[in-house]
Amino acid sequence: MKTKSKKLTLAWIVPALALALLVVLSTALAGPARDPVVGSGSSSAINEYQFAGSATLVIRDVEKSTLDSPEGLLVTLLDPPRIRDDGVQHVVATHTFTFAVGSISTSDKEIAEPTDTPGLYTLNANMKIVSGTGVYEGVSGHLTAHGTIDFRPLPVPAAEFEIRGSISHR
Numbered sequence: 001m002k003t004k005s006k007k008l009t010l011a012w013i014v015p016a017l018a019l020a021l022l023v024v025l026s027t028a029l030a031g032p033a034r035d036p037v038v039g040s041g042s043s044s045a046i047n048e049y050q051f052a053g054s055a056t057l058v059i060r061d062v063e064k065s066t067l068d069s070p071e072g073l074l075v076t077l078l079d080p081p082r083i084r085d086d087g088v089q090h091v092v093a094t095h096t097f098t099f100a101v102g103s104i105s106t107s108d109k110e111i112a113e114p115t116d117t118p119g120l121y122t123l124n125a126n127m128k129i130v131s132g133t134g135v136y137e138g139v140s141g142h143l144t145a146h147g148t149i150d151f152r153p154l155p156v157p158a159a160e161f162e163i164r165g166s167i168s169h170r
Contacts, residue, residue, distance in 0.1 A: 034166040035060045037143060041163065043075050045156040051075040053159075055097055059167060064099045071098035075159075087114040095127060102134020104167070112149055119152035123159060129167060141167035 043053025055073045056065045066072040074096045081089040089112040097104045106127035113122045125145040132139040147161030 034141065034168050037141070037163065037165045037167050039163040040161065041066075041073055042158065042160045043073055044158045049077040051157075051159060055163070057097065057163065064101070066097055066099060068100040069098040069103075071096070071103070073097055081112070088112070089121070093125075099134075102132060102136040104129060104136050104139060105131045106143060110145075115148075117152075119150065121149045121151070123147045123149045123161060125161070127163075127165070129165075136169075138170040139167050140170070141165060143167075 037057055037059050039055055039057035041053060041055030043051035046052045051074075053073045053075075054066045056063060056067075058064075076094045076096075078092045078094065081091045083089050091108075091110040091112065093108045093110055095106045095108060107130045108125050108127045110123065110125040113124075114120075115122060123146065125143075127143040127145060129139055129141040129143065143163050143165030145161040145163050147159060149157060149159040151157045
């Protein structure tokens with residue numbers, strides 16, 4: 001009877017240890033947890049290649065506003081827009097969101113498509129989080145922005161957008 005009991009115990013220990021090892025390894029290899037990000041913002045041109053404004057992001061269920069920092073939100077176009085024959089504009093840019101507790105910087109590919117209203121474009125951006133400062137040191141992630149940019153006769157072009165995505169803290 002003892003031999004049968006030992007075999008039965010070994011038959012359960014080996015799979016239990018293998019399962020525990022699998023759980024530990026999968027957690028270690030999964031990388032940092034991703035926190036959802038939602039928010040909105042607006043900006044206006046301050047020169048030919050930069051827009052300044054404000055944004056509010058909710059990260060880990062905590063609202064952060066760039067209004068809490070003198071630097072706010074800065075959008076920089078890295079090259080002149082490439083404009084296709086149909087009026088669609090392709091832009092490579094960066095966003096720097098500066099909060100009281102640190103900043104988040106992105107590398108972006110943006111597309112502005114004309115609407116039926118002359119001078120008004122829909123705006124879509126894919127934004128890779130490339131760096132952070134302060135409490136955001138070492139962050140990574142991805143955001144998308146959807147909104148409009150208005151080039152109609154105004155003092156300056158202006159954009160409004162909604163943001164969604166995720167951020168990881170290492």
